[in-house]
Amino acid sequence: MNQTIWLTLILFLPALAAILLALMPRQDKTLVRWTALIASLIPLALTLFVWFAFKDAPANAAGYKFEEQYTWYAAINSSYHVGLDGLSLTMVLLTTLLTPLAILASFSVEKNVNAYMALFLFLETGMLGVFMSLDLLVFFVFWEIGLVPMYFLISQWGSEKGEKQLWGGMKVSSRTYASFKFMIYTMGGSLGLLLAIQLLGVVNQTFDLPTIVTQWNALSNSDVLLGGFTTVGIAKAVAFWAFVIAFAIKVPVWPFHTWLPDAHTEAPTAGSMILAGVLLKLGAYGFLRFVLPLYPEQSSQYAGVLAGLATAAIVFGALSAYAQKDFKRLVAYSSVNHMGFVMLGIAAAARAAGTLDANIAMNGAVLQMFNHGLSAAGMFFLVGVIYERLHTRDLDAFGGFFPRVPVYGGILIFTSMASLGLPGLNGFVSEFLVVRGAWAIFPFFTALSMIGLLFTGAYVLKGIGKTLHGPLNEEGAHHLSEINARELWVITPLMVLMLWLGVLPGWLLSVINNAMQVLFG
């Protein structure tokens, strides 16, 4: 096989840099910050190289490019197997793009900079590993690795105010509560996933994904498994739900979403950017990479349930966002709403795999993943900009800021509109494709989801109105200052991409479309 080393480089450079950062002297914070930034720019550069070389690179039988495979656990046939198709490439690009921006956004962090930056880079390796792995066991390792840095980022660098009262009068700080909820919830979901992966490994005698997809789907439902213990049909149904629940928690699909507003709200600004920008995509990616190819029959059978939950996420996510008084929490709930569209597209595609409608829905879902990555990261960043100056996220403490910070105001309106799905900006294209694809398959749910789309307008306008418009809130505006140059460097690339993808989405969509055609014919 034609081994290359690009993916390994992209994957482990951040981890190496993280170790280096942990060992660096702690006095010179500027040096630490710049080292982290540069270290995160290298994977981006490499990803761009891979992106441009992707079209002409040789692909293996399953359509993966830049493949690498080395034996890892020979005894159980698990190997370090990585590779890219258009789906994972898109997600890798999103990850390597958002990480430097998040690190740049974190230059204002003063506390324990070495550890903070090291955790961020370590997190990057974890996320990239999930997107690149073609071996179930390796995938699971990276899946879990990503949790650890995020847990510490929230619990150590999260917002300092706030307390949460639990049962029996027990009180914990909000960030402890949020980080704990995030960690335990995701791990709870992962338990079933691990068991199901073991099951697949035992049955197929390998953990290699492309091999399993062919072997596993060739089995007949009535075949007996594990020495008569169960049949393939039952095993598939059980494993299907184990996978679904794990990924559904991560996406998050309604009603597994309540960890999200807490974690996103309490995380430091850059942490929220990555959480919303990339971590949520891990779940949706899991559906596309594992659930649909491994369980086409069950996916189709239960697609209606998923579509219903996705619709609930869209509607209740939008309504709950509208109910918020905390700006960051409002943005957090908007993620529930937007990821609902991703799930609606996936559910529609699961029901009718192979049709043009499914293809359109799927293209929309993947594009929406990328787009939401951009706009959610942008929104969290902008909320963070105000928070750093005012030390509050309470919408009622804002108001009338537009004349004081016109540049910031313009950027906030732009990003909000991208998030709202204004035609001409990125969100519209993907939402339109999802609605178009899903309409032909689940017309009722699609029609219901329009309620969510309506309220998207309501909460976006609430955010803009309470912040920028109205009479000037003197008390709130006291410490307000215009967005600075570093912050502009963070948001500008995001805005350029939002506009570019809104006007000319072809360059990205063609990559996604090709991958979807290979994956789901």
Place this chain on the structure above:
Amino acid sequence: MNLTETITWLLPLPPLLAFALIVLFTNRNNRLSHRIAVGAAFLSFLGSAYVLFQAFTTEHLGEHPIESRIPWLPLGDGSLDIGVLIDPLSAVTLAFVAVTVLMIFIYSIGYHNFGQPKGDHDHKGFPPHGATHDGHAVLSIEPMYARFFAFIGLFAFGMYTLVVSDNLLTLFVGWEIMGLCSYLLIGFWFGKESARDAAKKAFMTTRVGDVFMLLGIAYLYSFTGTLSFRDIFFNEEVLHHLAETPSWFGLSAAGLIGILLFIGTIGKSAQFPLHVWLPDAMEGPTPVSAMIHAATMVSAGVYMVARMFPLLSAGWHEGGALTPAMTAMAVIGAFTALFAATIAMAQNDIKRVLAYSTISQLGYMVAALGIGAFVAAVFHLVTHAFFKALLFLGSGSVIHGMEHGVLHTGDHKVDPQNMWNMGGLRTKMPRTFWTFLIGGFALSGFPLITAGFWSKDEILADAWGNGHLMIFGVLALSALLTAFYTMRQITLTFLGQPRTKEAEHAHETPLTMTGPLMVLSVFAIAAGWVGIPEHFPVIGGILPNWFHEFVGGTLLEHPHAVDFNIVPLATSLGVALGGLLLGWLVYRNAQTDPLKKLLGPLHRLLENKYYLDEIYERVFIRPAREFAEEVSYLLIDQILIDGVLHGAAELSFWLGGIFREKFDLPVVNGFGDWVADTSQWFGRGIRKMQTGAIQQYMILSMLLAFIGVFVYFWMLQP
């Protein structure tokens, strides 16, 4: 791509570039900013003129339109294409858009007091309050002058995009961009609570329509596999298939798609019951009102349904029974026309009268489309755009003149928009008066001279000729009311004697404002001459009925012109002249509104717009907010879901406690402790044997040896 096509592609770009340039670079320089914006509008105007010249000189443009397309989204094995299209319908729309947009841009310079000093106490987000110059109170320049031009640039981009689009998707793009701009512009003075609320209301109300429209687009796209107008509407097979395929609610696919799209128009063109945003949108600066309410945005709604006419009427033959979608349009349109006209009679704000009048006239067009009078509807769309833009800009000029008076007297409690504070402005503002009179007469349908007469007459003739007598009656009645409230407005504003000191000191506005008024008043008259029916008594046939021939070509099947009939003509003459005369008679000497006494409580109902705002607030808005806060967030998320999670956590906590108390401590720890205790106890016991006396050790070892031997031989050996 030939030159004409290239220019068509480029038409929307100059205003967009102007927006970008002003926002990014020139926003601190007012003069440069407005030069860029007006220059861009002029460039688009020139480009449109060129394209229109090509279009008007093409024979059978309907069959050979100017079109060009490119692939946009790769999907599956194919792609979704977008492109530009100039067919007769978009050509006539482009004509009025190009003219009115340019006029509005120029007018904005004067309206926002360019060249005046900065205000003494002006703040961004509030209208200018005036400045002191050489000891005199004078008007002051708008504090966010450059920003205004940026916004209207973006707005113009949206409208041009919508008009040149050859498909529903890019049309929707332009549609929504205008929606955003209307939000930004209505809320331009965002420091005022009323402006803020109006902006939100406009955005959200139109969005109700938009989400239905999006569904309609998705449905149409999944049904036909394309969104291109030509591919769907110029293709008999597709239309037939759409009309024949059954869908939900007992409708055909064409019917359901048509109704979904029409709901978009109900929002955008402010038809009942989604009309409530438009009157409030008067909070925006007046050029914005002209732009949103006359020239562009609300016209876009009617333009869209006119575009969709083949779909809405799929399965209908001229003279036959209306399709469900058409019936819906006819009923809603006619009802809106009358309903809004009644409200307009009882409004005192000069701009609000015009706002309701706009709603009413749009209802006219929608009703006309509903009864199949395609050409007449488009004709009225065009003429209305001109004379309504004229009226809005004229009302802005009046308000400006009144503000002059207010500054002079210094009494800021006097509302410069209330018509009861005016009167006699005819002599103070002659240019504004004459142009407003032309616009008002066109709106009323003053016979023969004005454009409004020809277009309105054609709608009535169509309704009569095709036997839609109910619609005819309702439209005729609303035409009567229209003439009446228009004359009421003219009389109260311009005629008689000034009723306040402010009106006495009103002042004519600068040429940048009155210039556009004069240009538009030419169109408010002449735009009607292109569509004089051939069989009209005496003057029919002198000018060819070019409009009908040209615009009719948009459709696959060229529509017939209705035969001449005296009844609709007599009706439109009667209602126009009668309404005008009545309005003058009732209001020429009025100091208070005589209608108030005459109508009693009914007048209060009209004045309060049938209390619809209050009803919506109670029935939809408040419950929605409460549902979001109390149910979706508090009950479902905080109490139910998190309750279950916390319950699970508490359960684990409790189980852990039990394990610790009942198992760990007693059993695991207990066992460990027991082992330790026992060994200790045992050790302590055995310690007693460690006496150090050799004899005892000997005895013990012998005893053990004896037991050992005994056990071995007696118990283990067989």
